[in-house]
Amino acid sequence: xxxxxxxxxxxxxxxxxxxxxxxxxxxxxxxxxxxxxxxxxxxxxxxxxxxxxxxxxxxxxxxxxxxxxxxxxxxxxxxxxxxxxxxxxxxxxxxxxxxxxxxxxxxxxxxxxxxxxxxxxxxxxxxxxxxxxxxxxxxxxxxxxxxxxxxxxxxxxxxxxxxxxxxxxxxxxxxxxxxxxxxxxxxxxxxxxxxxxxxxxxx
Amino acid sequence: xxxxxxxxxxxxxxxxxxxxxxxxxxxxxxxxxxxxxxxxxxxxxxxxxxxxxxxxxxxxxxxxxxxxxxxxxxxxxxxxxxxxxxxxxxxxxxxxxxxxxxxxxxxxxxxxxxxxxxxxxxxxxxxxxxxxxxxxxxxxxxxxxxxxxxxxxxxxxxxx
Numbered sequence: 001x002x003x004x005x006x007x008x009x010x011x012x013x014x015x016x017x018x019x020x021x022x023x024x025x026x027x028x029x030x031x032x033x034x035x036x037x038x039x040x041x042x043x044x045x046x047x048x049x050x051x052x053x054x055x056x057x058x059x060x061x062x063x064x065x066x067x068x069x070x071x072x073x074x075x076x077x078x079x080x081x082x083x084x085x086x087x088x089x090x091x092x093x094x095x096x097x098x099x100x101x102x103x104x105x106x107x108x109x110x111x112x113x114x115x116x117x118x119x120x121x122x123x124x125x126x127x128x129x130x131x132x133x134x135x136x137x138x139x140x141x142x143x144x145x146x147x148x149x150x151x152x153x154x155x156x157x158x159x160x161x162x163x164x165x166x167x168x169x170x171x172x173x174x175x176x177x178x179x180x181x182x183x184x185x186x187x188x189x190x191x192x193x194x195x196x197x198x199x200x201x202x203x
Numbered sequence: 204x205x206x207x208x209x210x211x212x213x214x215x216x217x218x219x220x221x222x223x224x225x226x227x228x229x230x231x232x233x234x235x236x237x238x239x240x241x242x243x244x245x246x247x248x249x250x251x252x253x254x255x256x257x258x259x260x261x262x263x264x265x266x267x268x269x270x271x272x273x274x275x276x277x278x279x280x281x282x283x284x285x286x287x288x289x290x291x292x293x294x295x296x297x298x299x300x301x302x303x304x305x306x307x308x309x310x311x312x313x314x315x316x317x318x319x320x321x322x323x324x325x326x327x328x329x330x331x332x333x334x335x336x337x338x339x340x341x342x343x344x345x346x347x348x349x350x351x352x353x354x355x356x357x358x359x360x361x362x363x
Contacts, residue, residue: 008224008228008305008325010224010302013220013224014220016223017215017219017220017223017239020219020236020239020240020243021215021219023240024215024240024243024244024247027240027244028244031244031248033244033247033248036210038212071210072208072210074210075208075209075210075211076208080208080211080250080251081250082210082211082212083210083211083212083215084212
């Protein structure tokens with residue numbers, strides 16, 4: 001450090017900062033300046049990034065979508081006041097556990113759909129009403145969203161769904177019976193559809 | 204070209220430890236945690252208004268500079284006799300590793316030397332930025348830091 005002969009560094013400081021970080025998230029929450037809280041959780045589909053505003057769950061990202069990139073997008077599009085603060089994600093993380101364990105068929109946590117606008121948010125509204133264990137075609141969703149010819153746009157809206165799993169875009173499949181693309185990967189989509197058909201996931 | 208907006212979490216990750224050491228040099232080990240908390244809460248509040256491309260560490264040190272004065276003022280006001288002495292705040296120091304002597308020696312420096320040592324030798328700010336914080340010229344800041352460092356070296360050598 002600038003050629004100083006005095007060593008100001010200390011290994012224990014990293015732990016002290018962890019404690020201080022936790023206090024900071026509590027104070028930020030209490031003062032209403034924790035705009036985006038996030039944590040990561042393990043799931044049968046790999047590590048998931050969960051993020052919530054004060055309104056609700058705003059982002060769920062699969063590992064292959066790059067968690068760092070997802071956090072940067074939140075900083076840019078929602079607020080740079082982003083902190084790792086697990087408490088706000090406790091409910092959704094519990095519900096996801098229950099869902100993957102086959103003990104939950106729908107999510108009750110509030111969602112914040114501010115990352116989707118216009119037609120894409122209309123598509124997400126439709127998706128929220130597709131029941132566990134059932135599927136719709138892209139064309140069917142386009143029709144329900146009020147634009148029967150916007151089949152490709154439905155595909156885009158599903159691919160860019162900011163809150164997959166909780167808003168079940170995996171329940172939209174191709175008319176020819178193929179499961180189609182998925183932000184978490186085609187394999188993950190197949191496993192979710194299996195789970196909802198009562199086939200055990202987890203291999 | 205607009206700079207990327209870093210999530211605040213990264214600011215804490217990258218600068219949290221250095222700011223803690225700066226606070227310790229400025230207000231001593233007991234009050235350092237208060238100063239750190241006040242600094243980062245204020246930084247979080249102001250963060251969306253920070254111009255992209257700014258020197259984040261220098262910005263945090265500026266806030267720490269201000270908050271340290273506040274924390275010392277509050278501590279001075281609270282220094283009234285009490286029945287039971289409060290539990291000392293853990294500072295992550297290991298007894299006998301020589302660091303409590305280091306921080307005690309830093310605390311014994313005159314305020315300006317202590318600040319210049321903290322901002323230059325702990326935070327790594329160049330002397331013109333140190334001078335902007337403590338007032339005076341860069342040369343004066345360099346002299347104060349050098350005086351502070353030689354006092355520290357002398358004190359710590361005598362201790363051994």
